[in-house]
Amino acid sequence: MSTNQYHCLKELRPNSYNWKIKVRIIRLWRGVSRNGEEFKGLNMLLLDDKNGRMHAFVPGTVIEKHEDKLCLDLQDLDQVANQNVYLTDVVGVIHKDFPLRNVKTKFNDQQLQVKFTIVDGRCSVNVTFWDSLAADFAIALEQVTDFPAIIIIASGKITSWQGTNHSTPQIDISNAAATKFYINYDHHVVSQLRRMLSTPIFSKYDFSSQMSDKLDTLQVKDIRNLGYDYVQKEVIAEVKLTCSNNLQKWFDYACSSCYQPIDPVDTMFACYRCNNRDVPHPQKKFHIEVEAEDRTGTIVISLFDREVRTLIGKTAQEIVDEVNV
Numbered sequence: 001m002s003t004n005q006y007h008c009l010k011e012l013r014p015n016s017y018n019w020k021i022k023v024r025i026i027r028l029w030r031g032v033s034r035n036g037e038e039f040k041g042l043n044m045l046l047l048d049d050k051n052g053r054m055h056a057f058v059p060g061t062v063i064e065k066h067e068d069k070l071c072l073d074l075q076d077l078d079q080v081a082n083q084n085v086y087l088t089d090v091v092g093v094i095h096k097d098f099p100l101r102n103v104k105t106k107f108n109d110q111q112l113q114v115k116f117t118i119v120d121g122r123c124s125v126n127v128t129f130w131d132s133l134a135a136d137f138a139i140a141l142e143q144v145t146d147f148p149a150i151i152i153i154a155s156g157k158i159t160s161w162q163g164t165n166h167s168t169p170q171i172d173i174s175n176a177a178a179t180k181f182y183i184n185y186d187h188h189v190v191s192q193l194r195r196m197l198s199t200p201i202f203s204k205y206d207f208s209s210q211m212s213d214k215l216d217t218l219q220v221k222d223i224r225n226l227g228y229d230y231v232q233k234e235v236i237a238e239v240k241l242t243c244s245n246n247l248q249k250w251f252d253y254a255c256s257s258c259y260q261p262i263d264p265v266d267t268m269f270a271c272y273r274c275n276n277r278d279v280p281h282p283q284k285k286f287h288i289e290v291e292a293e294d295r296t297g298t299i300v301i302s303l304f305d306r307e308v309r310t311l312i313g314k315t316a317q318e319i320v321d322e323v324n325v
Contacts, residue, residue, distance in 0.1 A: 009052035023048045025086045026155040026178040047178050075123040077171050080158050087155035087176060091189050092118025092125065093197065094149045095205055099259055099305065100138040101283050102317040110317065114138055118151060118173075120193070121201035127153070127173045133181070135315075140183050142310045148197070148207040150190045152182040221296035249289075251316040253282040261285070284316035 006022040027045035040060025047053055080088055097116035105111055114134040117124045129137050141149065155178040160169040184190065196202065252261045255271040256279055262271050269279040286308035292301050309315060 006048075008050045009046060009048045009054045010050070012054070021046075021048065023054075024155075024176075024178065026053075028089070051177070073122060074118070074120045074125050077125060077158050077173075078160060078169065081160040081169070081171060082158070087178060088158050088173075089152065089154050090118070090125075090156055090173060091150065091152045091193060092120050093193060093202075093205075093207070094141075094151055094183075094210060095119045095124060095207065096209070097141060099285075100134060100309065100315065101256070101259065102315060103256070104281050110321075112315070118153075119202075119205055121196060121199070125171050125173060127156075129175050129181075133175045133179060135313075137181060138306075138309065139313065140181075142306065144183055146184050148210040149183050150185075150193050152185055152187065152190065154180045154182070219296045220292060220294050220299050223299060224297070250286065251284045251320075252287045254285045255279050256281060256283055259283065259285075284320060286316050 005020065007019050009021060009023065012019055012021070023046040025044050026047045027043075029043050030041075041062075042058045044056040044058065045053060046056055074090065074092060077088070077090070080086075095117045098114065100112060100114045102110050103113045112131050112134045114129050114137055116127050116137075118127055119125075153173060155176065156173045157176045157179065159172050159174055161172065162169050197207075253264065253269060254260060255262050255274060255277075257277065258271060258273050260271070260273055262269055262279060262282060269282045270276050271279055285305040286303065287305070288303045288308055290301055290303055291298050303311075305316065
């Protein structure tokens with residue numbers, strides 16, 4: 001059925017009941033009466049293909065017939081995958097996350113991408129964020145202090161794909177225009193999931209890579225005395241760029257699959273960690289040497305990709321694109 005057989009939300013008027021619309025449900029919530037009693041009906045925020053938004057209310061007598069379709073476990077997301085009717089809210093514990101990177105699409109366009117997995121104790125699901133949402137997620141994750149982090153993905157797009165190494169379709173959560181995320185949000189589902197982390201159903205998951213150690217504050221002279229058994233420490237210092245005649249050394253090339261550093265051979269790139277796989281479009285990752293200085297002395301520190309992105313809010317590829325404009 002063609003889209004011109006539907007009305008846009010902005011066309012709706014109270015003088016008629018004969019409207020046909022095609023929308024996504026991007027938010028769901030229940031209202032509360034003045035007495036504190038929860039309404040049986042549901043409030044909805046609708047989004048159409050013209051980016052029009054409108055509030056709607058579905059009475060309890062109607063919603064009772066369909067409410068069981070609105071709440072799914074992660075293992076049930078295949079029931080709503082690849083449909084083009086509505087978006088889905090999910091919540092899960094971030095299990096593994098991979099660095100923000102630039103990828104080239106089949107149309108030869110550059111896009112930001114970040115991948116991670118979430119778990120609910122029963123299964124894990126892959127998540128892929130693109131473009132500005134990917135950058136926002138990478139920055140937000142850097143600021144998390146309560147680990148493991150729990151994320152609510154509001155209005156996610158559920159897709160499935162048949163990988164070459166998988167006998168069954170794999171579920172992936174991606175983002176649409178209406179998608180938002182909330183990390184460690186003050187919500188009862190987040191509190192409930194965090195309490196469940198201590199139960200046996202989460203014992204099969206190792207969250208140690210997500211845990212943040214408490215950092216000590218040291219001066220430069222103290223760092224010099226740490227020796228070779230160095231443990232990451234936080235330094236309060238004035239930082240300035242190291243003067244260098246080689247301005248090409250502010251980033252490294254990295255494999256687009258395993259994200260590990262690679263070096264060119266005769267202007268071509270191949271990753272020995274990935275069985276010498278050709279890498280036609282290697283990622284650019286920050287690698288900058290700076291001097292940290294305080295009243296006790298100076299010390300040279302190497303800042304890598306995640307640290308620099310956190311400081312300046314841009315990727316190395318974005319800096320290269322700006323210079324080449």
